[in-house]
Every structure is written in C-alpha cells, then in structure tokens.
Amino acid sequence: MSRKRYALVGTGGRASFFYTSIARDYKETSELVAFCDINQTRMNVANQKLEPFGVGPLPTYKSSDFDRMIEEQKPDIVIVTTVDRTHHTYIIRAMELGCDVITEKPMTVDEVKCQEILDAIKRTGRNVRVTFNYRYSPHNTKIRELIMDGAIGDVHSVHFEWLLNTKHGADYFRRWHRDKRNSGGLLVHKSTHHFDLVNFWLGTQPKTVFALGDLMFYGRENAEKRGVTEFYSRAYGSEYAKNDPFALHLEENENLKSMYLDAEKEDGYFRDQSVFGDGINIEDTMGVMVKYRNNAILTYSLYAYAPWEGFRVCFNGSKGRIEMNVVESSYVNSGGEQALEGAVKGKKITVFPMFDAPYDVKVEETKGGHGGGDPVLLNDLFGVKAPDRFNRAASHVDGAMSILTGIAGNQSLRTGLPVQVANLVSFD
Numbered sequence: 001m002s003r004k005r006y007a008l009v010g011t012g013g014r015a016s017f018f019y020t021s022i023a024r025d026y027k028e029t030s031e032l033v034a035f036c037d038i039n040q041t042r043m044n045v046a047n048q049k050l051e052p053f054g055v056g057p058l059p060t061y062k063s064s065d066f067d068r069m070i071e072e073q074k075p076d077i078v079i080v081t082t083v084d085r086t087h088h089t090y091i092i093r094a095m096e097l098g099c100d101v102i103t104e105k106p107m108t109v110d111e112v113k114c115q116e117i118l119d120a121i122k123r124t125g126r127n128v129r130v131t132f133n134y135r136y137s138p139h140n141t142k143i144r145e146l147i148m149d150g151a152i153g154d155v156h157s158v159h160f161e162w163l164l165n166t167k168h169g170a171d172y173f174r175r176w177h178r179d180k181r182n183s184g185g186l187l188v189h190k191s192t193h194h195f196d197l198v199n200f201w202l203g204t205q206p207k208t209v210f211a212l213g214d215l216m217f218y219g220r221e222n223a224e225k226r227g228v229t230e231f232y233s234r235a236y237g238s239e240y241a242k243n244d245p246f247a248l249h250l251e252e253n254e255n256l257k258s259m260y261l262d263a264e265k266e267d268g269y270f271r272d273q274s275v276f277g278d279g280i281n282i283e284d285t286m287g288v289m290v291k292y293r294n295n296a297i298l299t300y301s302l303y304a305y306a307p308w309e310g311f312r313v314c315f316n317g318s319k320g321r322i323e324m325n326v327v328e329s330s331y332v333n334s335g336g337e338q339a340l341e342g343a344v345k346g347k348k349i350t351v352f353p354m355f356d357a358p359y360d361v362k363v364e365e366t367k368g369g370h371g372g373g374d375p376v377l378l379n380d381l382f383g384v385k386a387p388d389r390f391n392r393a394a395s396h397v398d399g400a401m402s403i404l405t406g407i408a409g410n411q412s413l414r415t416g417l418p419v420q421v422a423n424l425v426s427f428d
Helices: 016-025 040-053 063-073 084-096 111-124 138-148 191-202 220-225 254-261 369-382 396-415
Strands: 004-009 030-037 060-062 077-080 100-103 128-130 155-165 206-214 285-292 297-306 310-317 320-328 344-353 359-361
Touching: 004 016, 004 063, 016 030, 016 040, 016 369, 030 040, 030 063, 040 060, 040 254, 060 063, 063 084, 077 084, 084 100, 084 111, 111 396, 128 396, 138 191, 138 310, 138 320, 138 344, 138 369, 155 191, 191 285, 191 297, 191 396, 206 396, 285 396, 344 369
Parallel strands: 004 030, 004 077, 030 060, 077 100, 100 128, 155 297
Antiparallel strands: 155 310, 206 285, 285 297, 310 320, 320 344, 344 359
C-alpha cells in the first residue's frame, strides 16, 4: 500500500492532534511531508514534538510560500488547522494545486467564503473532509443508532443546551476567537459541532434559523458593571492577573510557553489576553431556534461562563422521548492534553417509550478524547477505513450545513429576523 502524503498548515494547539497521530500510529498508511505557518518558532516546536516518534524534522514553509510547499513536497492531502477566517484560503488553493483537503471545523466563517469553497470543489473536482470528532463519541453515535432504529419514532423536536465553563469557555475570549471576523463567533466556531450533531442525529438539514444573543459576562463593560476596578490587557507580566482566576499564565505550561509566549516575537499574537478587556465582539450568551427540512424544531442554548462543562439534549418523538446528560472534563487547548478534549466524566441516556417503562441505555467509553471517539475519527482519516452504518465521515456538504446554521444565526442577530438557509449559498 502506498502511503498518502500530508502537509499541514497552521501549527497551533489543534494541529498536534493530527500530526502526532500520523507520526505515532499511522506510519504504514500516512506520511507527513511538511509544515506551513506564519510563525517559524511554532513550526520548530511541531518538529520537536515529532522527535519521539522518529519522524522529521520536516521541511518548514512560511505561509507566503504555501504554493512552493505544494510544488516541492507534492502532498496528496493538505490538513488545514489555521485561524478560522483563513481556512477558505488554504482549502481553495490546495484544491487548485491538485490536493484533497482535511479541514478542522468550522469549514469557514461566513456565507461568502463558504460559497467560494463550494465553487472551488465543483471547479476542481477535489475532496474536502471536515473533522467532526463529536460524531464519533460513543454516546453521540448511540443517539444516532437509537433514532435510526426507531426507538422514539419520528423526532419532532429537540432541546439542546451546551455549557462552556469558566476554564474552557473563557478561553475563547483570551484568543483570536474573541474577534468575530476571525471565528464567526461561538455560533460558528463552537456551535458548528452542535448543529452538525443535530443534522447527524436526525439525518436532515436546517431550513429556517432565528437567533438572539449578546456579550453579557465577558468584556470590560460587563466587568465594570459588576464593580471590577482593576484591569490588564494580558496576563504575562501583570500584577493584577496574579489574582484573577480567569487569567491564563503561559509560563506555567511548557506547551503554551513554547508555542505562544516564545513565539509572539515573530507575529505579535498574545495568547493570554484578558477576558475582561476591550476588543471582544463575540457573544457569550446565545439562544437559537431552527426548523429543519423534515419539519423538526430545535431549541438551542449556549453560554460560556458555566460552573460546569457539558451538555443536555432531549428528543421528543412520535413514540417517546430520549434524554441525554453528559458532563465533560474542562481543559485549555495547549496541544498536549488531547485525551482531555471532550473527556467524559459522567453521562446518562434514558429512553422514555410512550405507554411503557423508561430504561437507561449503556454506552461503553474507550480510551482517547471525546469518550474514545477521537481514535475512531483518526483511523477514519489516516488508517484503513472500516464500514460505518452511521456514516460519521463528514463531507464538505456536512461542513457547510453545520456552519450555515451558525452563519444564519449571526445574520439573525444582526437583523432581528428569521433567516432562510437556502438563501445563503448555492450548491448547484
């Protein structure tokens, strides 16, 4: 079997999930050939992380040399893990240069860039995969199985509540995500996971979206309203930050220090900004209603300053109801805590059949992030793909349909009106 050749662009915290897995577990089927980033220090760190696996050092290319990287290294597939607003640039250019693409979610941040990607796929005939690891979590797959097998008949409504806590949730307000131009806000960057799960669980696509939301906890103005008087721009070197439970101290984590604190001299990016600073323009409290093509209705809530991390989801069907409660471990993405991402601390699935006794559904978790789902996803990407009755591998259409719910939500936030998803992009 000839090995697939992979180049990776964007070597921040999320990237190591992919490149360490290829180097450690998939040497027989996959080969890393190059790194690309705006920051040489971060690429050097990525090469250092490959050393224990006997791989590398790989050639490194600045982002301005992306075309040269493709020409010289001839990858079959480009993995895109850059800042969200630049995903479309590398996805499209990689396809134009003859490569397929694996992209971290969200596929992109707005409908214009989404349309550009869809047009490029049609123009080039290349393939784009989106890495929705939550589909592979055993408890989420079990929900898909229960619904597919008719446990509660036709699903008519879903109530979905996601809680990001004051460690993980706060982290989106320290980083580049705090600027909606970079991330599309949490309705795109984070909720893309959740909207994709609903599409996956119900086997349908969004039709109409209405959203409300605001910045109600983070940001300087909200802190001032609560009586806060001491402010700082970033944690490193700040006396005020020493007593702030929301502060992130990069020097205390070797991964964060090497990837960001030691690298900021090259690009001026501060990973440890105050969550109560100025310049935050994303929402931290959101509510969304969605009508789907199969006429199901979703009510969805997300907030990013919860006292615990996890989610609750309820499905109401023609033959009963399913309830799932999941408590997850909290983490800060440092590129070195992959097993903690989406790690399950507690879960419960209960089916309430109409006119019959309720029963709990057992789900076996396995090793790895997201309840053991991450290793299954990684094998799907880089190993020998196994048959999958649940069709968990996400295409560019799945990637588009997940972000279009959030993109429509953002448009609804701006206008106060419901948005028809079909009016945002064309798949023809």
